[in-house]
Amino acid sequence: MNYRRIVPNSISGFSLLLGVISIFKSFEGNFFWAAVLIILAILADACDGRAARLLKCQGEFGVQLDSLCDLGSFGVAPAILIYQYALTDLGLWGQIIAGIYTFCGAMRLARFNVNSSVVHGYFQGMPIPAGACFLATYVLSGFNFGSVLTAIFVLFVACLLYSNVKFPDCKSPNNLLGPLKLPPLILAIALGAYMLWINVQGWQFTLMCVYTCAGVFNFFISFLVND
Numbered sequence: 001m002n003y004r005r006i007v008p009n010s011i012s013g014f015s016l017l018l019g020v021i022s023i024f025k026s027f028e029g030n031f032f033w034a035a036v037l038i039i040l041a042i043l044a045d046a047c048d049g050r051a052a053r054l055l056k057c058q059g060e061f062g063v064q065l066d067s068l069c070d071l072g073s074f075g076v077a078p079a080i081l082i083y084q085y086a087l088t089d090l091g092l093w094g095q096i097i098a099g100i101y102t103f104c105g106a107m108r109l110a111r112f113n114v115n116s117s118v119v120h121g122y123f124q125g126m127p128i129p130a131g132a133c134f135l136a137t138y139v140l141s142g143f144n145f146g147s148v149l150t151a152i153f154v155l156f157v158a159c160l161l162y163s164n165v166k167f168p169d170c171k172s173p174n175n176l177l178g179p180l181k182l183p184p185l186i187l188a189i190a191l192g193a194y195m196l197w198i199n200v201q202g203w204q205f206t207l208m209c210v211y212t213c214a215g216v217f218n219f220f221i222s223f224l225v226n227d
Helices: 001-027 031-054 060-090 090-115 130-139 144-160 184-197 202-225
Strands: 122-124 166-168
Touching: 001 031, 001 060, 031 060, 031 130, 060 090, 060 130, 060 144, 090 122, 090 130, 090 144, 130 144, 130 202, 144 202, 166 202, 184 202
Parallel strands: none
Antiparallel strands: 122 166
16 A cells, blocks of 8 residues: 555545535535635645655546545535525526536536546636636625626536636646737736726635636637637
């Protein structure tokens, strides 16, 4: 038995634990801590792979465990959070929309595992931690879009998870922007500046909007140029 694997696997498990506690906090109505715990889970998730590479103990078990933990912390926990926080007025439809987010997150993780040897230098579709961070930072931001508009952007993020939109892989410092071109990036930053002007306290959510819009704008501009 390779005991070094305990370290990265324990980090993955800790990320899942944070996600489960976030669910409990959502049910308690403590949305601030529910969102913070999801963000902490994202930070923990960023460490398990690095720990495995550092200790030279990568393996298929760790890959599958990481995906299962990711589904709990970044697929289920954010869905429950956003439903409890903003979609309860929609009743069953709010539950369905939150469930669609989780389902798309599961498909995104499955496709990532299958295509990990093929896709390099960028993410195919929004990474599920980014989707979770988008929803969590919205809760923390102070923005209030109402139930219907919130439901629309939750569906939009869900579709992005299992889309062909290319997002930069921030873990590659030598290729930080990845597939992004300059014009869509400038357009996304301009949108972010406007959001900061409206609500500077929502800077975390603004950053996620810039990241999201940069990928979406880049996709559509590339599509139009290629046509």
